[in-house]
Amino acid sequence: MKNGMSAKDVIDLYKKLEDLDIKIWIDGGWAVDAHVGTQTRPHEDLDIAVERIHLTQLREYLESQGYREVSIHDDKKWDLVLNNENGDQVEIHAFDLDTNMSVVTQEDWDGYSGNSLTGTGLIDGHTVRCVSLEQILKTHDANKRKFKSSDHKDLAVLVKKFGIDLL
DSSP states (O other), X not given: OOOSBOHHHHHHHHHHHHHTTOOEEEEHHHHHHHHHTSOOSOBSOEEEEEEGGGHHXXXXXXXXXXXXEOOOOSSOOOSEEEEOTTSOEEEEEXXXXXXXXXXXXXXXXXXXXXXXXXXXXXXXXXXXXXXXXXXXXXXXXXXXXXXXXXXXXXXXXXHHHHOOOOO
């Protein structure tokens, strides 16, 4: 079993979903690396955002590739988590758009809104859509959730790259 998702895995999945007309945005640690333009640490999973109307098609594609839904018991509000026998894991947040193509804010989750899905970055030299830098900082708030060591590393990378003041 390998140790997490590689940049090649991420780009291969991203491109295949593009071919299927399923538009995704990279989130989580890979979004940090996309903004920085290089992989800064190993990633055990890939977090993505997808419009809810594509969730069934996305799930069916992943299942056709050997992914199976897993139950995650923590404080995250994932819509769907799937992994495969290689240890690859995809964590999916679904969102809805209103008639103006703006993200509909969900009352029970402090998730995507406003400019959350306006980021772009590079993974393995490929341009990808990703959550905005502001969204990454919003989800890396130690007052709202328990931090892992990877969260501290992600913030340190962003502070160094962009000169962000977290105080």
